[in-house]
Amino acid sequence: MDGSIPHIRGKTEPAQRYRKRNEYRTLLLMLIPGLIYFILFHYLPMYGVVIAFKDFKITEGIWGSDWVGFKYFLKAFDDPQFYVVIRNTLLISFYKLLFGFPAPILFALLLNEVTRVRFKKIVQTISYLPYFFSWVVLGGIVISIFAIDGPVNGLLGLFGVDPVLMLxxxxxxxxxxxxxxxxxxxxxxxxxxxAAIASIDHQLYEASIIDGASRFKRAVHITIPMLSPVIVIMLILKMSHILDAGFDQIFNLYNPNVFHVSDIIDTYVYRKGLTEMQYSYSTAIGLFKSAVAVVLVVSTNYIVKWVGGKDHTLW
Structure with missing residues (x-):
């Protein structure tokens, strides 16, 4: 009998795995377009980063160009404009993280307290709409709103403030x-x-109501603690984009008058790479940015784990 158990287990395990694959076949098929996208547009182009270490020439191709090692990295570190770009990127990203990260959390907490389902759905739908407009469209709207004769300056004029071209x-x-x-x-x-709020056990709220907890106390002592794992994970993921200050937005809104406060890594890479055709130099800067992003994600994940949030980290 003892000898037959491994034999039975060995025959049943492949069958169980096959049944599981068959059970999730539809979901696995749905993954295929996403996998193809990432392979074609994220993994295959990665071989091109090698030109950061080469004196790339279009006529000679990637592999025919001469190796130059860290020449273009050193060139970036010797360029004073590069440090201005780093400063602008970090400042803009920090401001967006400081004000932009809590905003959706606060919005979700406030809207969760609304009892009228129809009103809640309308507000949610309206709040989603701006995300589906590209910055080409939104940029034109923003430029019109903040123009000298736009509504913002018109409103300020009612209080005796002189018009300002804010952009x-x-x-x-x-x-x-x-x-x-x-x-x-x-x-x-x-x-x-x-979604995270909807997954919270309603019995917790019912028990707190019986104990006399107000809506504010229920939000502070139940909702926010239950949201903390999601908040931490989202913060870790946000750290990977700390050097992404928003190319689309800035490219459509900035102008030469504000270059010294708005020129970020992405616009700098675009200008050096596509406009001035310094392909190796721009690739070196882009690779540096990616390396810093990896370090920030790993460091943030480690810090969260170190302070006691082991269950809230990515790994």
Whole structure:
């Protein structure tokens, strides 16, 4: 009998695996388009980063160009403009993280307290809409709103404030970037928090109501603690984009008057790579940015684990 158990287990395990694959066949097929997308547009192009270590010439191709090692990395570190770009990227990203990360959480918490289902759905739908407009469209709207004769300056004029071209003034440009970015993304980013709130056991709320807890206390002592794993994971993922200050947005809104406060890594790479055709130099800067993003994600994940949030980390 003892000898027959491994024999039975060996025959049943492949059958169980086959049944599981067959059971999730539809879901596995749905993964195929996504996998193809990532393979074609994210993994296959990765071989091109080798030109960061070469003196790339179009006529000679990637493998025919001469190796130069870290020449273009050193060139970037010797360029004063590179440090201005790094500073602008970090400042804009920090402001967007500071104001943009809590916004969808707060929005989800407030809308969760609304009892009228129809009103809640209408507000959610309206909040999602800006996300589906490209920055080419939104940029035109923002430029019109903040123009000299736009509604913002018209409103300020009622209080005796002189008109200001906010998109051409370095004192206001970053503030406009942050405000418009939050407006465009907070509704869409709140979806995951709505889903997390919906998964909270309602018996917890019922017990707290019996104990006399107000809505505010229920949000503070139940909703927010139950959301903390999702919040931490989203924060870790956000750290990987700390050097992505928003190319589409800035490219459609900035102008020479505000270059010194709005030129970020992505716009700098675009200008050096596509406009000035310094392909190796721009690739080196892009690779540096990716390396920093990996370090930030790993560091943030480690810090969260170290302070006691082991169950809330990515790995």
């Amino acid at each position: 051409g003034d370095d004192r206001y440009f970053r503030s406009v970037l942050v405000v418009t970015d939050v407006f465009q993304s907070f509704g869409w980013n709140s979806i995951i928090f709505f």
